[in-house]
Amino acid sequence: MTDTGFLLRSSPHLKARDSVPKIMYAVVISLMPAMAASFYFFRLKALAVYLICLAGCLATEAVFLRVRKKPMSSLWDGSAVITALLLAMTLPPDLSWDIVLIGSVIAIALGKQVFGGLGNNIFNPALVGRAFLQVAFPVAMTTWSPPATLVIDTVTYATPLGNLKFQGALAQGTLTPLSDLFWGNTGGCLGETSSLALLLGAAFLLFRKTIDWRIPAGAILALGAFTGIFWLTSPQEYASPLFHFLAGGFILGAFFMAPDMVTSPITPTGAWIYASGIGLMVGLIRLFGGFPEGVMFSILFMNTFVPIINRYTRPRILGQRRGT
Amino acid sequence: MSTKSLSAEYLKGLWDENPVFRQLLGMCPVLAVTNAVINGIAMGLAASFVLILSSVVVASIKKLIPTQVRIASYIVVIATFVTVADRFMAAYFPPISKALGPYIPLIVVNCIILGRQEAFSSRNSVGRSFIDALGMSTGFVLALLVLSSIREILGAGTFLGMQVMGSWFKPWIIMILPAGAFITLGILLGIALLVEQKTRERRAS
Numbered sequence: 308m309t310d311t312g313f314l315l316r317s318s319p320h321l322k323a324r325d326s327v328p329k330i331m332y333a334v335v336i337s338l339m340p341a342m343a344a345s346f347y348f349f350r351l352k353a354l355a356v357y358l359i360c361l362a363g364c365l366a367t368e369a370v371f372l373r374v375r376k377k378p379m380s381s382l383w384d385g386s387a388v389i390t391a392l393l394l395a396m397t398l399p400p401d402l403s404w405d406i407v408l409i410g411s412v413i414a415i416a417l418g419k420q421v422f423g424g425l426g427n428n429i430f431n432p433a434l435v436g437r438a439f440l441q442v443a444f445p446v447a448m449t450t451w452s453p454p455a456t457l458v459i460d461t462v463t464y465a466t467p468l469g470n471l472k473f474q475g476a477l478a479q480g481t482l483t484p485l486s487d488l489f490w491g492n493t494g495g496c497l498g499e500t501s502s503l504a505l506l507l508g509a510a511f512l513l514f515r516k517t518i519d520w521r522i523p524a525g526a527i528l529a530l531g532a533f534t535g536i537f538w539l540t541s542p543q544e545y546a547s548p549l550f551h552f553l554a555g556g557f558i559l560g561a562f563f564m565a566p567d568m569v570t571s572p573i574t575p576t577g578a579w580i581y582a583s584g585i586g587l588m589v590g591l592i593r594l595f596g597g598f599p600e601g602v603m604f605s606i607l608f609m610n611t612f613v614p615i616i617n618r619y620t621r622p623r624i625l626g627q628r629r630g631t
Numbered sequence: 632m633s634t635k636s637l638s639a640e641y642l643k644g645l646w647d648e649n650p651v652f653r654q655l656l657g658m659c660p661v662l663a664v665t666n667a668v669i670n671g672i673a674m675g676l677a678a679s680f681v682l683i684l685s686s687v688v689v690a691s692i693k694k695l696i697p698t699q700v701r702i703a704s705y706i707v708v709i710a711t712f713v714t715v716a717d718r719f720m721a722a723y724f725p726p727i728s729k730a731l732g733p734y735i736p737l738i739v740v741n742c743i744i745l746g747r748q749e750a751f752s753s754r755n756s757v758g759r760s761f762i763d764a765l766g767m768s769t770g771f772v773l774a775l776l777v778l779s780s781i782r783e784i785l786g787a788g789t790f791l792g793m794q795v796m797g798s799w800f801k802p803w804i805i806m807i808l809p810a811g812a813f814i815t816l817g818i819l820l821g822i823a824l825l826v827e828q829k830t831r832e833r834r835a836s
Contacts, residue, residue: 406801417814421821443805 325517327425330568331385333517337508338392338563344491344501348454349400353497357395359404363411364391371420386425390414393433396498396559397603398440401452406444410436430610431570434603441603451494466495467554471546472599482546488553499556509562518566521578526561527552529586537594545594557589560602570610577613577620584609637762644766650743651774652823657743660734661778662812668791671779672772673727677720677735679768681712682744683761689752690760696753705748706739713738743771781815782806 345353368387372379394414398407414436422428441448451466467483487493491501498505512518530551537545551557565571565585572581585605592601635643650656657678664674688708689696696704717735720728728735738744747767752760783789786806788796805811 403801409803421817439805442808442810443803444801445804447801 327386328384330517331389333515334389334512334563335385335392337511337517338389338396338498340504340507341396341498341501341559342392344504345396345400345497348491348500349452349497352400352452353395355404356398356400356402356407356497357392359407360391360395360398360411361388363408364388364394364415367412367415368420371416371424375420375424377424381425384425386419387415390419390432390436393431393498393559393564394436397433397437397496397556399448399451399495400497401450402440402447406440406447409443410440413439426569428569429613430607431564431567434564434607437603438607453494454492454500466599467493467550468593468599471550471554472593477543477546482550483554485549485553488550496556496559499559502553502558505558505562509558512562518562519571519575519578521575522566522571522582523561525579525582526557526565526586526589529583530557530590531586533587533590534594551590551593555593555600556602560589560606561585564602565606565609570613572613572616572620574617574620574622577616580616580620581609581613584612637759640759640762641766641769644763644768644770645773646770648767649770649774649823650746650767651771651778652820653827654743654746655820656746657741657771658816659737660741661775662809662816664731664734665775665779665782665812665815666786666807667730668776668779668783669727670730671775673720673724674731674734675768675772675775677716677731678738678741678744678771680716681709681738681741682747682768682771683764684712685709685744686747686752686760686764687757689748690755690757693753701753702745702749705745705753709744709748710739743767778812778815778819781819782811786811 342353342357364387365382369379369382371377372382391411391414394411395407398410414432417439418430418432418435419425419428449469451469467488471477471482483493489502491504493500509518509523513520513523531548534545534551535548538547546554561582565582572578585602588605588608589601592598592604598604644650646653648654651658651661660674660678665671685705685708689705713736716738717728720731720735747760747764751763755763780790783791784795785803786808788794788800788802803811806815
């Protein structure tokens, strides 16, 4: 490594046992259960999406590192691998390979490298890739197939949230049962179907203190409070907070995407503001927005506020007067 | 008074002082109407018409305009030609006029045009102002053409309405939406800066 960009001062130094690759591979490990679940539910289709994402992200990263004359070793620091895995988890299993490839190139190129690489990106790269695909190929991105474990005779299959929003599942009593949401026996993006697998990985990250517990906690509280109020006022019209917690990409977003170290606030107060903003936005979009799911847009939306949140939640320096 | 040769006066609008890529002027039409090549060309030609004629008129009456009200006077001149362009388009090319919507009348407040009057025509001869406006217009049309070609080819798979991409191609709908305009413009600006940097390095060495 040449110039690290860090100013070296004289001792004493505080040493952290974590490094970028260590943190990144901890996240990769925590994603393993959810990946395993997606292989179980969507079989080889899932594997293909993961492999294309990995190839696309790593190749794009390598090209950028080469052109920008950065050390090639940072290709393997794990950040591009995580972007690839997270992006794959947010894609529908039947997406054709060229769209997946475009998404992974965009995720690294426009989501991360144009800002100057890891540490400088404003938005979560995987979500940038997904948002691009969502707007560029709206039909392909909302065509879902049932998991291989469900024996039904249809080609397309609505996600639990799509069912709730567009087909009036609550009124007809066809709402996806909570147990299916928990185990993952539903349609949806690769990594979002099984809440159990995601929570296992999330528990590992929380235990290891890789992610700030305030961010998932704040998002869950805000979403729970928002959807809970509507549920309590008219339960026949709105789904329960537990349904909203388990359905769609909320767990994936709250535990794996929102707490991304680069794109989340660094102060504890800031983390609460950021997280509750995400939870509220998810509730708002799901209940009243045009899309059935709003986790991606909520996180990207709150990402834009991170610099200003950091600025206004800076802790007071000892001796400094309040309000200065 | 400028001492540049007339050809240099023309060429500066193409790259060195390109209104879109180097001066970042007139961003509103650049982003809004470049979703199809035909719209981009129409917008470019309409703005060029207004720019060239306004420059000539302003340069020829510059001694009559009191400094205090010069901006208002330029606007009156520009608005006259914009009205001509707007009515002309509405009469002869109704579909394009409809597609461009309010952006033709909005040429009145296009910064490229006002900027050229303030920075150039108000202090140069009629001939020079004409050449300058011609160069700026060419630069503007070229920029719109590049931007709208990229967006139409990727966003619809067509060029001027003709299918250019094979049937395997899935249109990137985002490219004809506003987000695609920002992404394309951002990437092009980055490339323009890079080219500029490289040429400066080469000149220095």
